[in-house]
Amino acid sequence: xxxxxxxxxxxxxxxxxxxxxxxxxxxxxxxxxxxxxxxxxxxxxxxxxxxxxxxxxxxxxxxxxxxxxxxxxxxxxxxxxxxxxxxxxxxxxxxxxxxxxxxxxxxxxxxxxxxxxxxxxxxxxxxxxxxxxxxxxxxxxxxxxxxxxxxxxxxxxxxxxxxxxxxxxxxxxxxxxxxxxxxxxxxxxxxxxxxxxxxxxxxxxxxxxxxxxxxxxxxxxxxxxxxxxxxxxxxxxxxxxxxxxxxxxxxxxxxxxxxxxxxxxxxxxxxxxxxxxxxxxxxxxxxxxxxxxxxxxxxxxxxxxxxxxxxxxxxxxxxxxxxxxxxxxxxxxxxxxxxxxxxxxxxxxxxxxxxxxxxxxxxxxxxxxxxxxxxxxxxxxxxxxxxxxxxxxxxxxxxxxxxxxxxxxxxxxxxxxxxxxxxxxxxxxxxxxxxxxxxxxxxxxxxx
Numbered sequence: 001x002x003x004x005x006x007x008x009x010x011x012x013x014x015x016x017x018x019x020x021x022x023x024x025x026x027x028x029x030x031x032x033x034x035x036x037x038x039x040x041x042x043x044x045x046x047x048x049x050x051x052x053x054x055x056x057x058x059x060x061x062x063x064x065x066x067x068x069x070x071x072x073x074x075x076x077x078x079x080x081x082x083x084x085x086x087x088x089x090x091x092x093x094x095x096x097x098x099x100x101x102x103x104x105x106x107x108x109x110x111x112x113x114x115x116x117x118x119x120x121x122x123x124x125x126x127x128x129x130x131x132x133x134x135x136x137x138x139x140x141x142x143x144x145x146x147x148x149x150x151x152x153x154x155x156x157x158x159x160x161x162x163x164x165x166x167x168x169x170x171x172x173x174x175x176x177x178x179x180x181x182x183x184x185x186x187x188x189x190x191x192x193x194x195x196x197x198x199x200x201x202x203x204x205x206x207x208x209x210x211x212x213x214x215x216x217x218x219x220x221x222x223x224x225x226x227x228x229x230x231x232x233x234x235x236x237x238x239x240x241x242x243x244x245x246x247x248x249x250x251x252x253x254x255x256x257x258x259x260x261x262x263x264x265x266x267x268x269x270x271x272x273x274x275x276x277x278x279x280x281x282x283x284x285x286x287x288x289x290x291x292x293x294x295x296x297x298x299x300x301x302x303x304x305x306x307x308x309x310x311x312x313x314x315x316x317x318x319x320x321x322x323x324x325x326x327x328x329x330x331x332x333x334x335x336x337x338x339x340x341x342x343x344x345x346x347x348x349x350x351x352x353x354x355x356x357x358x359x360x361x362x363x364x365x366x367x368x369x370x371x372x373x374x375x376x377x378x379x380x381x382x383x384x385x386x387x388x389x390x391x392x393x394x395x396x397x398x399x400x401x402x403x404x405x406x407x408x409x410x411x412x413x414x415x416x417x418x419x420x421x422x423x424x425x426x427x428x429x430x431x432x433x434x435x436x437x438x439x440x441x442x443x444x445x446x447x448x
Contacts, residue, residue, distance in 0.1 A: 107134035108447040112165070118397060119435035120428065129165040135181065143188050147201075151180035158297035162216035162393040181220055191228075198224040204241045205262045205280060208326040209339035212392035213358040213379060214282070219390055221245040221258065235268040239278075247284070248296060256293075257285040264324070273329040280322040284387065288317045293389040305388035305399025306431055308350065316384045317347035334364045348384045353430065356385030356400070366410040366418055375408035383430050394424060394439060401431040416447040 110131040117124045135149035152166040152175055153159030159178030166175040183199035197204065203215050204225040210217065225243030232238055240263045248256040264278020291312055294303040308315045321344050328337035340359040348354035360377025379395070380403040388399035396402030404426030412418050424439040 102139045104137040104139070105135070106137075106448065107132075108445055109133075110443055110445045113442045115440040116397075117436075117438040119437065120432040128168045130168065130175070131164045131166070132175075132177075133164060133180065143186060145185045145187070147181050147183045147185065148179075149181035150177045152176065153178045153180075155297040156299055160297055160393075161220075162218050162390060162398070164218050193229040195227045196224075197226075201225060204243055205260060206239065206241075206264060206278070206324075208276070208324045208341055209337060209360050209362060209375075209377065211339065211341055211358050211360060211377060211379075212395070213341045213356055213381065214320065214322065214343055214386050214391055216391055216393050218393070223258075232265075236265065238265050239263065247287070248290070248293070254286045256287050256290060259283045259285070262322075272335065274327065276326040278324055280320075280324075282318075282320040282322070284318040287314055287387070289313050289315075293387075306383050306396070306401035307388045307399070308353065308384050316345070316349045316353075318345055318384070318387050319347040320345055320386060331363075336364075337362045343385055345384050345386070350384060353383040354385060356381035360406075366412040369412055369414050371412045373408075373410045375406070375410075377406050379403065379406075380429070394422075394441070396424075396426045396428055396437050397439075401429050402426050402437070403429045404437070417444070419444045 108131075112129045112131070114127050114129060115124065116126075131152055133149060133151040135147065137145060137147050139145050151159070151164040153164050154166060154176070155178075159176070159180075164180065179200065181200055181202065183197050183201040186196040188194060200220050200222045203219050203221055204227055205215065207213075207215060207217075221243070223243060223245035225241060227239070227241040229237060229239045240261075242261040243259070245258040245260075246255060247258050250256075260280065260282040262278060262280040264276055266274060266276040268274045292302045292304050292309070292314075294301055294305070302312055304314070322341065323343075324339070324341045326337060326339040328335060330336070338359075338361045340357070342357045343355065345354040356379065358377055358379035358381075360375065362376075363374040364372055366373035381391070381395070381400045383401040385400055388401075391400065392398070395406070396404070404424060406422065406424050408420065408422045410418055410420040420441075420443045422439075422441040422443070424437070426437040426439070428435050428437060
């Protein structure tokens with residue numbers, strides 16, 4: 001019995017030892033595993049720290065490299081003053097080309113198709129025409145400048161004074177260029193707004209709405225002119241001009257001359273609204289009793305373009321008095337202008353043939369690509385209201401003794417390129433049996 005108790009005690013002891021040993025082994029294994037996890041975590045943190053250190057070192061090297069490059073560039077660059085001198089030196093025009101920097105060169109080419117339905121003639125006319133012009137305006141100094149322009153024109157002895165067109169179809173013959181402008185311009189610094197011109201110049205007189213009741217837009221008179229513009233108030237200005245011109249020079253007889261003076265006032269109501277009004281006087285010397293002015297440029301054609309004549313000579317004197325007005329504003333977003341012009345020949349032999357008038361309007365401006373402009377005017381011009389050689393060359397075929405409408409539309413296709421349509425619905429008045437006169441012009445104008 002005692003031996004049995006001892007045996008069971010040994011068994012229990014061995015079992016307890018085995019269990020205790022197993023538990024210790026398990027605990028030791030768990031401790032080992034924990035150590036392994038902590039070692040892996042430390043390795044990962046160390047790797048991350050090393051990566052961050054590498055990145056910081058790389059950034060530092062880039063900064064040092066950039067700083068070194070800036071220092072090298074700064075060492076190579078000249079001082080700011082020297083750099084400016086170098087830039088200025090590069091922009092200097094060589095002495096041999098100094099003259100070219102003072103030139104302003106411009107020009108244009110117009111191609112025109114024209115259909116004329118003149119009931120006073122047996123048939124209609126279709127023709128194609130070109131106009132070519134090139135101008136040079138050199139600046140002499142701050143007070144002096146010059147102007148030159150060549151332009152096509154038709155004529156046997158001189159170019160047509162009121163047309164710069166050349167008709168195509170002359171068996172491919174060469175087209176003539178004439179001296180269209182050649183003038184000097186003095187604009188002194190001591191009196192701003194003053195201009196003194198001499199030579200063959202653009203007509204110095206303002207034309208409301210660009211109308212051609214008295215002067216064709218192509219006319220370039222010869223002589224001298226003076227103009228002066230100055231402000232009267234912040235919104236009101238005055239414009240004055242005067243000129244004397246040699247119409248026909250004769251070696252043994254008195255010359256035919258033209259003297260003119262004009263003044264008008266413009267008041268700017270606001271940025272887009274204005275009113276303008278003025279008056280002019282024009283006096284022709286030694287024109288009555290002289291042959292047709294057309295003989296000066298196209299012989300032997302004797303054409304008075306509607307002015308009264310007898311025996312191939314002018315029968316009337318011409319002393320003109322003009323009144324004109326213009327107003328402009330915005331209608332919606334469109335600039336609109338209306339204008340009117342009236343002229344009377346105070347020296348006309350026939351009082352029934354001494355007046356002319358025109359009224360019209362313009363809508364919008366053909367300026368930027370895609371923009372357009374519409375024009376309209378109506379006029380009545382009696383035979384001796386103005387000198388017919390110098391007014392609109394398209395109205396009733398050129399000249400006086402007519403009335404009618406003019407419609408015009410221009411579209412700005414691209415910069416410096418503009419097609420246009422113009423139509424005259426006119427009637428002779430006091431000549432050519434008062435027949436109807438129609439004229440369609442389709443143009444394309446290219447400028448530079």
